[in-house]
Every structure is written in C-alpha cells, then in structure tokens.
Amino acid sequence: MLNIVYFAWVRERIGLPREKVETAAATVADLVAELIAREERYAVAFADISALRVAVDQELVGFDAPLAGVREVAFFPPMTGG
C-alpha cells in the first residue's frame, strides 16, 4: 500500500488530506494517470502538472521518479514559505 498526501489547494480540490492506494504504478507520472482515470476531482486537481510539485518519502523529485520501495508520495502546489 502506498500513502498519498495532499496539501493546500490540491488537498481542497481532491477533498481529502491523505489516502492509501493499492497501485502498480512504476513512476509518479503513472500514479497521476491512475488517479486521473479514477474520478473527476483528481482530473481537476492534476489538470496542469506544471503547477504542481511532488515529493517521494519527503524528498522533492520530478514526475518521472520511480515508485519502487516508496512509502509516501506527496502532491502540492509550489511552496510559499518565508
């Protein structure tokens, strides 16, 4: 099982902060494609991937990052700290 967490407007559009999914996705991009196919709210949240950032096991990565051995994937907009 893979933990997926969402933050900021990604969380609001999908309507939940975290979920566990059973997936065979090889990369983050594959996982996004699976989620988009699932329900309209995912399609809305992931409509423009260039507006999103992703972290696997709390490290920022690109959408081509592999998911083998990964426990948690996080999707969020560009960060606005400071």
Add this chain to the structure above:
Amino acid sequence: MVVRLQEWAFDAGAELNRFSANVTSSKVNGAGAVVSFTGVVRDTDDRLIRMEIEHYPAMTGPAIEAMVDHATGCWGLAGALVIHRYGALEPGAPIMMVATAARHRADAFAAAEYLMDFLKSRAPFWKKEVTKQGATWVAARDDDEQALDRWT
C-alpha cells in the same frame, strides 16, 4: 543549529538577544557578526483577517535542517537559528525568523540570504490569505524561484 516549527508567536528581539549571547560568548566559535531577518504578516490595505500556514510535518523539519547544514558548511557559520510558524496568524504578527552568526559579516549576510531564498521556495509551507472577500492561496512568485539560481 536550532530549527523550530511552532504555532505560537515569538518575540524576535528576545530570540535574537539569546542567539547573539550564545554565539558570541563561545570561545570556540568566536562570531563577530550576527545577521537576522524577521518576516511579518503584511496587511497593506486593511482587508486581511488572518494568514493560514499549512505545512508537511514529516518533511518540513528535515528539509530546513538540510538547508541549515548546507549554509553552515558553505559559510563556516558559528551558529544558525530558524523559527517558522504554522497555523492561523494575525496581521502584523511574526511569521518566521532567520539568524546567522559568522566571523565576518559577508558570510553571515550571504548565509541568511541563502536560507531565506530556500525557505521561500523549498520548505513545504503554503500560505492562505483569509480576507473579508474570501480565502485565497498565495501563489508562488517566479522571481522567488529564480532567486535560487544564484546559489548554484
């Protein structure tokens, strides 16, 4: 090195005094320069009710500690302090502060700027402005992203 994430407000002056006393008293570190920056919730046209800051608890601490480690090695810091708040913040309240100490000011200034640039765009915080007209997520700025380029 001290990294603190907290919901409650802090007294930037008191924090800076404590930090300065620690880094300058040490015979080993011998800091001669202390630089600090404090970010405050801005309300330019009197419409902000509050700022809400969300973060990714499992990632925030490790990400900031990695930035501070890098800055400490790069500029030979005698000490560094990062405080960042999350949750609901009132207009005028402090959001975060950075303090750096080094033997000379150029290193202390550069390290503080580096930490600010990376905290803005690489620490997992998201700001939402709640106004009388509604709530909106603060969009990341292109020039904040471009500011990272000067450190590579």
